Amino acid sequence: MLQTFERAALEAGQAILExxxxxxxxxxxxxxxxxxxxxxxxxxxxxxxLHEDFPDIPVIAEESVAAGIVPAIGHAFFLVDPLDGTREFIDRRGEFTVNIAYIVDGAPVAGIVYAPALSLAFSGEGNRAEKMFIDASFRVERRAFINVRTQPSDRSALASRSHNSPQTERFLAENAISRCTNIGSSLKFCLLAEGGADVYPRFTRTMEWDTAAGDAVLRAAGGTTVTLDGAPLTYGKVGQTEDSDFANPNFISWGGRPPVLSGA
Structure with missing residues (x-):
């Protein structure tokens, strides 16, 4: 499945860069x-x-949903965000990504995040996560296994460049996290996955296609994504009474098992 994800993401990324x-x-x-x-x-x-290689698996894709095309999902489906970080794309920052994830029983079990302007991609499945370096011909030049790092006492955080919030600032202050880097798109999950930071708190609205692929990479690298009550973030949330289908609650992603902290 990841081979299909790679082919699709690299071709999509090439079109995006053009x-x-x-x-x-x-x-x-x-x-x-x-x-x-x-x-x-x-x-x-x-x-x-996806339709050519997996015709029986439904696909929930951001722009299709916006157009009213929402197939029924069962216990397994794909989530696609073809260009996460559209604001970064418009503002000509390179932090936009292509995202494809496979969901089984509410969990992201495989995914790829490709940042075409940075010539980097990240994939994860099971307990194996990789960082890929993409050459000028849009082929994988080399791969490296990645893992989250051991949580240090002086944790560093990541926050959304375009969607930060006062609640994020309170979380950082209450938990004595003084170092925070703002970055766009699903790359935040990938930086956690490769041990570049420790926590990503998100207190503004996201949709499942925004997070699923990055979350899959993070979980494969040994990290976790939990809601504010400590439960794993799940996917396939339809029929929600307080929000639209496929909308996420607030969550916190960790490079490892979540500690007990304040403000969560």
């Missing part, structure tokens, strides 16, 4: 989030690969 190089306009979706032709073209490529 559009990125020549520039494109953006529009607003119904939820006021931005969308570009790069989002739409990347999703078209990914859906083609």
């Amino acid at each position: 559009i990125y190089a020549r520039g494109c306009a953006s529009a607003k979706k119904a939820d006021d989030s931005p969308v570009t032709i790069a989002d739409e073209e990347a999703e078209r490529i990914i859906l083609r690969h």
Whole structure:
């Protein structure tokens, strides 16, 4: 399955970079989030690969959902965000990613995150996570296994560049976390997975396709993502009374097992 993910993500990333190089306009979706032709073209490529190789597995993809195309899901399905960090893409920062994840019984069991402008990709399945270095021909040049690091006493945090919040600042202050790096897209999960930081608290709204692939990489590297009550973040949340289908609650991702801290 990861081989299909890699082929789809690399082809989608190549298309995104071609559009990125020549520039494109953006529009607003119904939820006021931005969308570009790069989002739409990347999703078209990914859906083609997934439908060809796994025709019986439903796909929940961001732009399709925005267009009202929402297949019924069973215990297993794909989650796709063809261009996470569209604001970074529009602002010409390289922190945008292609995201594909496989969900089984509510858990992200396989996923890939590809940052085409950075020539890096991350994948995870089971207890194996990799960092991939992509060459100019959009092929994997080399791979390296990655793992989360042992939680130090002086933890460092990651926060959203575009969606930070006062609650995040309170969490950091209450838990004496003085070092925090702002970065866009699902790369935050990947930095935790490779031991570059220790915690990513998220107190603003996300959707499942925003987090599933990165979460899969993090879990495969030994990390965890939990809701504020300490339960694992789950996927396939439909029929929610307090939010729309596939919306996430607030969560905290850890590079390892979550400690008992304040403000969570």
